[in-house]
Amino acid sequence: MTNSIRSLYESRCRNGAPYYWQPQEITKSPFAFNGEFGIKKSLERILASSEYLEIDVAQYTGETWKKLQGEVSPICKELLHSNIADEGVHSQQISKALKTYEVDANTIAEAKSLSEQWRSLPDSAIEKATALEIGVFLAASLPIMLRCGGHSLTWIATQISRDEQRHAATNRYITNKLYSNNFSEQLQELVKESVTWIVGDLDIKQWKVNKDWFLQQSQQLMDTGIAPKLSQFTSASRYSPPFEDENSRFDY
């Protein structure tokens, strides 16, 4: 496993040091189906919740990094440290998106309350980070941005997804080392509540996706680490980048 941790770390480096993509100003591009079928509402909730949860995950990961002594290899700790810096990039990019796409005050308030629910959960910081990244970001927020968000949000989701897959793998590894791999019922319940809030109004009959579908994908991704239906869902939306960034594969 240390080998795969090392290769994860090396995969994010250029010239021997961690590489971070740069947040970009974005232009407003239309959502899929012009935002109908609950798409607009979901995307607004995704942006609002990401504004809080990206910072929360950085904090959870930072707490874990500080506490780790000799339980993991130095390279794993280094990887975790670079993952924390990624969250700062994500947070800056989400803030730029929120300047372009307006989100109403009520949605922002609900997102803040969701973040507070996560903060008050007694589970360990690394378990909270892992569950958010796998059960909420990779299972719902990012796939919806990728497939439904239009050109700009798809670009953002492509960048963030690549990082989050690395974070999820790192955090799974650390969680396994420090704890059993069983998330508490309370934590799993909050994953479901979070996904339900994000996709509660989403019902795209043409694509056969709705709230229940996303809840199933989230459960499956948490339980097994793979969700083939999510891969199919997002594979219809490979992004052609206007920047010099390479377009790496997006897999679950």
Ligand SMILES: [Fe+2]
């Ligand atoms: Fe993130």
Ligand SMILES: [Fe+2]
């Ligand atoms: Fe992350």
